[in-house]
Amino acid sequence: xxxxxxxxxxxxxxxxxxxxxxxxxxxxxxxxxxxxxxxxxxxxxxxxxxxxxxxxxxxxxxxxxxxxxxxxxxxxxxxxxxxxxxxxxxxxxxxxxxxxxxxxxxxxxxxxxxxxxxxxxxxxxxxxxxxxxxxxxxxxxxxxxxxxxxxxxxxxxxxxxxxxxxxxxxxxxxxxxxxxxxxxxxxxxxxxxxxxxxxxxxxxxxxxxxxxxxxxxxxxxxxxxxxxxxxxxxxxxxxxxxxxxxxxxxxxxxxxxxxxxxxxxxxxxxxxxxxxxxxxxxxxxxxxxxxxxxxxxxxxxxxxxxxxxxxxxxxxxxxxxxxxxxxxxxxxxxxxxxxxxxxxxxxxxxxxxxxxxxxxxxxxxxxxxxxxxxxxxxxxxxxxxxxxxxxxxxxxxxxxxxxxxxxxxxxxxxxxxxxxxxxxxxxxxxxxxxxxxxxxxxxxxxxxxxxxxxxxxxxxxxxxxxxxxxxxxxxxxxxxxxxxxxxxxxxxxxxxxxxxxxxxxxxxxxxxxxxxxxxxxxxxxxxxxxxxxxxxxxxxxxxxxxxxxxxxxxxxxxxxxxxxxxxxxxxxxxxxxxxxxxxxxxxxxxxxxxxxxxxxxxxxxxxxxxxxxxxxxxxxxxxxxxx
Amino acid sequence: xxxxxxxxxxxxxxxxxxxxxxxxxxxxxxxxxxxxxxxxxxxxxxxxxxxxxxxxxxxxxxxxxxxxxxxx
Numbered sequence: 049x050x051x052x053x054x055x056x057x058x059x060x061x062x063x064x065x066x067x068x069x070x071x072x073x074x075x076x077x078x079x080x081x082x083x084x085x086x087x088x089x090x091x092x093x094x095x096x097x098x099x100x101x102x103x104x105x106x107x108x109x110x111x112x113x114x115x116x117x118x119x120x121x122x123x124x125x126x127x128x129x130x131x132x133x134x135x136x137x138x139x140x141x142x143x144x145x146x147x148x149x150x151x152x153x154x155x156x157x158x159x160x161x162x163x164x165x166x167x168x169x170x171x172x173x174x175x176x177x178x179x180x181x182x183x184x185x186x187x188x189x190x191x192x193x194x195x196x197x198x199x200x201x202x203x204x205x206x207x208x209x210x211x212x213x214x215x216x217x218x219x220x221x222x223x224x225x226x227x228x229x230x231x232x233x234x235x236x237x238x239x240x241x242x243x244x245x246x247x248x249x250x251x252x253x254x255x256x257x258x259x260x261x262x263x264x265x266x267x268x269x270x271x272x273x274x275x276x277x278x279x280x281x282x283x284x285x286x287x288x289x290x291x292x293x294x295x296x297x298x299x300x301x302x303x304x305x306x307x308x309x310x311x312x313x314x315x316x317x318x319x320x321x322x323x324x325x326x327x328x329x330x331x332x333x334x335x336x337x338x339x340x341x342x343x344x345x346x347x348x349x350x351x352x353x354x355x356x357x358x359x360x361x362x363x364x365x366x367x368x369x370x371x372x373x374x375x376x377x378x379x380x381x382x383x384x385x386x387x388x389x390x391x392x393x394x395x396x397x398x399x400x401x402x403x404x405x406x407x408x409x410x411x412x413x414x415x416x417x418x419x420x421x422x423x424x425x426x427x428x429x430x431x432x433x434x435x436x437x438x439x440x441x442x443x444x445x446x447x448x449x450x451x452x453x454x455x456x457x458x459x460x461x462x463x464x465x466x467x468x469x470x471x472x473x474x475x476x477x478x479x480x481x482x483x484x485x486x487x488x489x490x491x492x493x494x495x496x497x498x499x500x501x502x503x504x505x506x507x508x509x510x511x512x513x514x515x516x517x518x519x520x521x522x523x524x525x526x527x528x529x530x531x532x533x534x535x536x537x538x539x540x541x542x543x544x545x546x547x548x549x550x551x552x553x554x555x556x557x558x559x560x561x562x563x564x565x566x567x568x569x570x571x572x573x574x575x576x577x578x579x580x581x582x583x584x585x586x587x588x589x590x591x592x593x594x595x596x597x598x599x600x601x602x603x604x605x606x607x608x609x610x611x612x613x614x615x616x617x618x619x620x621x622x623x624x625x626x627x628x629x630x631x632x633x634x635x636x637x638x639x640x641x642x643x644x645x646x647x648x649x650x651x652x653x654x655x656x657x658x659x660x661x662x663x664x665x666x667x668x669x670x671x672x673x674x675x
Numbered sequence: 676x677x678x679x680x681x682x683x684x685x686x687x688x689x690x691x692x693x694x695x696x697x698x699x700x701x702x703x704x705x706x707x708x709x710x711x712x713x714x715x716x717x718x719x720x721x722x723x724x725x726x727x728x729x730x731x732x733x734x735x736x737x738x739x740x741x742x743x744x745x746x747x
Contacts, residue, residue, distance in 0.1 A: 052685075097741075098741060101738075101741050105738040105739070110688075111686075111688075151685055151686075158711055158712075158713075161711070162712065281691055284688065284691075332688070333686065333688055336686075336688040336691070337686070337688070340710060340711060341711065344711040
């Protein structure tokens with residue numbers, strides 16, 4: 049609790065004790081009024097002062113004003129009529145207790161959510177004369193060597209120059225598997241060093257480092273307001289004056305009708321009391337507090353999962369997504385060529401790969417690289433001799449004294465070797481050993497292991513249309529789309545064609561639903577910004593992606609798209625629950641109060657009770673782990 | 676010119692009202708008061724005396740909510 053909250057708590061307790069005590073003192077008249085005034089003022093003086101200031105500053109119609117009018121009114125009714133002051137004090141007590149609880153809950157949840165996002169490193173260690181000195185990361189220049197001990201956060205992006213370790217990237221990516229780093233590896237700020245001491249040469253300033261960018265983005269996210277938030281702001285502006293005038297009418301019209309038309313006693317006391325209760329019940333704070341809090345909690349929860357959402361408006365748009373457009377390379381596929389199949393071979397796969405890798409060992413062509421990587425073991429280049437590269441066709445070489453040819457069908461026909469066609473799409477590499485056809489290896493950009501699950505989860509969560517755009521050849525594109533279960537494919541597109549396609553899709557869809565584009569942020573920035581929601585598979589560290597997109601998936605995992613949509617749906621449904629619940633209870637309470645079927649107690653519940661419940665409900669938006 | 680200030684404000688409604696009040700001050704292009712992070716982001720117009728403008732902004736906020744604080 050803050051000091052302010054503690055002080056409030058003491059005031060509430062003192063006033064409550066006094067009020068109960070006064071019950072046992074039998075006095076009447078003015079003395080009784082003065083005695084009861086003491087607990088009233090103890091618990092409510094700040095409200096009265098604020099209300100007076102509000103009137104002086106022409107800021108009437110706020111909560112303080114409503115509470116002051118209502119309780120002063122109740123005190124006056126007590127003085128002239130019933131002698132019952134307990135109600136005014138109790139209402140004020142109830143109100144202050146509710147406010148206290150609400151401010152405590154809001155403050156607490158604000159801290160919890162902020163803690164979710166707190167990846168800010170406080171210091172960086174630099175070594176000076178053999179001693180480590182803690183320095184403000186802001187003061188570290190590019191190229192400085194910093195030391196990160198186990199358990200510490202990496203403060204600035206850089207390259208490892210000494211040491212091995214595992215990094216916990218969970219705070220940035222939501223990915224719980226640790227990542228191993230060694231000398232020469234790039235390392236991003238915000239990760240936690242787990243096992244060994246690392247020396248890092250910084251490559252960026254603190255302000256430009258990943259951790260600063262991410263923090264900046266998340267902290268400013270809730271300043272982009274959603275439509276529901278704007279609705280509430282507008283709603284409150286019209287609502288409060290409307291309620292005040294209704295209350296005035298309630299206090300004046302029925303008594304006048306009583307006197308002038310029905311010739312009954314006016315009953316001023318009753319109607320003024322009802323009007324005052326009406327005012328208390330009407331406070332819009334449940335809505336005003338809980339809705340931004342829901343969005344904040346949703347965005348905080350998502351960032352814990354490695355999903356950065358740049359604003360409440362995007363969270364809202366995500367929940368309405370029913371068409372997701374993917375870029376292929378780097379989004380659904382890894383963007384790296386790998387061996388996907390080996391066919392028609394007599395000898396074991398490893399043997400074929402070994403021959404191919406050895407023959408290609410001198411080449412730096414991406415295909416050769418991928419063969420070498422697939423082989424995975426150290427290549428003994430002494431076994432290879434007489435390497436001849438036939439440009440555009442392949443390689444021939446002597447491996448262990450045997451003639452090996454590795455290349456495309458042109459190479460094979462040149463050598464007069466009959467080769468088998470392949471039913472698989474991708475780049476086919478034929479291998480002949482000792483003049484005999486030995487089989488072929490298929491190399492293709494492999495689909496991310498989670499891509500298929502990602503698509504099926506999206507479909508399950510109600511996304512009707514999944515589209516893939518790619519610059520790749522039609523055969524490859526169709527095959528990928530088929531394995532993943534994507535509805536529509538547009539292939540052999542230039543970057544400009546992608547924008548045109550997305551625009552066409554935007555025009556075709558209904559105005560209520562939203563279109564999300566998922567890309568790797570590298571050459572599709574225009575498309576990212578053109579779509580309703582641009583989701584970047586920026587991956588850790590890609591600045592272009594963080595800049596261009598509205599939502600960034602920190603660990604490049606397409607499964608997170610469905611997760612983000614689920615988080616947004618949960619958050620939005622909580623927002624609607626709160627709107628319906630708060631307005632519903634309010635309207636009900638207002639009607640009951642106007643009809644005289646409820647007293648001021650219920651009115652206070654309709655105000656603070658509802659607000660507290662709405663705040664507690666809003667906090668649920670933070671829990672998104674198991675969605 | 677954009678600056679961020681730490682603020683202390685108790686209720687979300689007051690924060691919204693304070694934001695409105697700050698936006699109306701001469702010399703301020705745009706302002707966002709984030710109740711959740713308790714941060715005020717002010718975009719100043721070019722060539723204004725920032726201190727004077729912020730004093731005016733603080734005064735305007737005080738009128739809305741007397742116990743708010745802006746750390747300048």
